[in-house]
Amino acid sequence: MTYLSDLRSYIAALDDLGDIMHITRQVDGDLEPGAITRRSCEIKSGAPLFENIEGAAPGFRILGAPAALSSRPDMPYARVALSLGLPPESTGPDIVNALAAARDIPLQPPVLVDSSEALCHQNILRGEDANLDLFPIPFGHGKDGGRYANTWGTLIVRTPDGRWVNWSIARVMKVDGRRMVGLVVPSQHIGQVWAEWVELGEPMPYALVQGPAPAISCVSGIPLPAEVNEVDYVGALVGETVELVKAISIDLEVPATAEIVIEGHVSITRDCMEGPYGEYGGYLGTGSSMQPTFHVETITHRDDPIWPLVVAGRPADESHTIWAMGIAADALTHLRAARLPVKTVWAPEGAAVHWLLVVVPADWRDELPGVSSEQFAKHVGDVLFETGAMLFIPKVFLVDDDIDPTNLSDVVWAISTRVHPTGRRAVFEDQRIVRLPQCYEEREYASGQGPKIVYDLLLPAFGEGRNLHSSFEQGYPDELKQRVLANWPA
Structure with missing residues (x-):
């Protein structure tokens, strides 16, 4: 396995495969990145890297479709495979089996590094300077309720007693420069952790991490058992210890090589309207609901940061690749058990x-x-x-x-x-x-x-009514098939 420890080494690996589409012309900061990212998923182009975004500071970039299907037809799951430290030619079942197998590997806790060594702390913004308006956060779809500040970032939360740190992906909409509103589903792990803070009557500390190591993003988007720390599973999966650093203003640890980290607290009531948003089923959203507010208090980022963008919709995008693979791996684990x-x-x-x-x-x-x-x-x-x-x-x-x-x-x-x-x-x-x-x-x-x-859909047993295929594989003698293949034009 080759663990790519930050988003930039991952982009370089995709570039080596010819799977990055560099977009150097200026694009608007509203809908154009979303539209290009969505089309790139539907036609399986290279992952769009937007390098010139209207309204954004020079050097600020967006990476679209970070774990969608590859533009390489000979390795369609290369983006997911490389993210997880697997060979780019890995098949879908190869990836599912690797995710399932990692459940049986001893978990590998992370290591803490000093803030001075953490790339994510190259720039530290506090108070009024910690403003989301600095970053190129586009609309995903034309009918969305707002700019979605989280489509592929990792949300980090901890239970009040510290027994469980949960990393997950959930959609979070920008309200203004200092506030976001996130979909917190009670049955999902972030909802379970939030409920404990609500019961305590205290706002929940959170970190929203954009552009960590790609394995972190992928694992944040798959189902794991409750009270398993995703960072420990990442270490087991890739065979490397993940480096974390203490957050600036809250009692959480965050990936040290992340592009951007947003820190703050989540309200204890559902006090802000979220949605609508076009989702993975392939239809534009029409509904909205009251959800908790994510208050922005501190932002740290690397020089020339890269904001990852997923635009959910008709297959195939990250919902239909890594999330679906994670569900399949979870199902495989339970069926084998x-x-x-x-x-x-x-x-x-x-x-x-x-x-x-x-x-x-x-x-x-x-x-x-x-x-x-x-x-x-x-x-x-x-x-x-x-x-x-x-x-x-x-x-x-x-x-x-x-x-x-x-x-x-x-x-x-x-x-x-x-x-x-x-x-x-x-x-x-x-x-x-x-x-x-x-x-x-x-x-x-x-x-x-x-x-x-x-x-x-199971066929009868052989000898009990099961027919062979009328195919090349099953319809001809082995000797003839070998001769045909040996003489097949190159």
């Missing part, structure tokens, strides 16, 4: 984090003797729909390992030819849901409950 025979789990980008494919080996019946495929599907749902990460996934497909879950043509073929019209499926009624998945009815959103389903 339940001793179910599973080779890998995958969330296809095109399904916008609404589908999960559970891939099982051809000999799964040997490991589950006497269990029908319908019963297997029920076991899978019983395990998955009790986990927190599956709050967002309404549909699971149980498939044989002759299907490549990362190949959407394979997936569509399997669903089309292996789902019975009346359905072999396990339906789980009255499951907990939130508004972010796009497939439910208003009455279900209002009640917070709706159905979830595991579709059984």
Whole structure:
């Protein structure tokens, strides 16, 4: 593994792959960076690096689409792989398996460095000088409720008793130069920590970190068990100790190589309107809600800082790459812990984090003797729909390992030819849901409950009605296939 310890070394690595789109002409500070970033995701161009932004100080930059799909068709997941210290040619399942495997590695706590050694403390702004207006924070979508000051930054909070430090990504909207408002969902970890501060009656200290080491950003965006410190997991995952530094004005530690760190406190009431925002399901938002205010008290930053920008929308962007991979890794961990025979789990980008494919080996019946495929599907749902990460996934497909879950043509073929019209499926009624998945009815959103389903796509066992594919791989003798391949034009 090669741990890229800051955003700039990551950008250099992407540049070496030809996966950075340098934009040196002046762009406006409002919608243009968002529009270019969104189109770059949809056409799989290089990650846009905006180097000349109207209204921003010279040297201030924006990096768009930091962990979206690569512009290199031979290595589509290169941005996520490089972020996590993996080879850029890693496949999606390679990444999922690495994320799951790191759950079993001893956690590696960070090391604290002196403030004088911390690049994030090259510039320190206090009081009235700590103003968000200094930074190029654009609109993401034309219908958003404001400029979103957090789309890929890490929010750091700690429980009042200090037992748990949580790092996460949540959307945070700029209100003015000294205030932001963030979506704090009670069921998510940041919401659980905030609730403890509310009960204590004290504002919650927070740090919003823009542009840390890319592994930190990715891990902040995936589900981990409650009360696991993400920084310790990053160390285990990449095999390197993460360097932190004490924040300037609050009792938290922050990544020492970060581009920008915003420090302050969060109100104990939902006192400011947040939203709307175009989300990962692919639709422009229309709703808003009262959420806590994030007061800005201190800002530190590197010289010539880089602000990362994610613009969520139709697949594929960071929601459909790293977040979906994190959900798949969490599902894989739980299914293996339940001793179910599973080779890998995958969330296809095109399904916008609404589908999960559970891939099982051809000999799964040997490991589950006497269990029908319908019963297997029920076991899978019983395990998955009790986990927190599956709050967002309404549909699971149980498939044989002759299907490549990362190949959407394979997936569509399997669903089309292996789902019975009346359905072999396990339906789980009255499951907990939130508004972010796009497939439910208003009455279900209002009640917070709706159905979830595991579709059984498993073929019969060989010799019991299972047909071979009419494909090159399965439709011809091995000797003939070898001859064909040996003589295939270069």
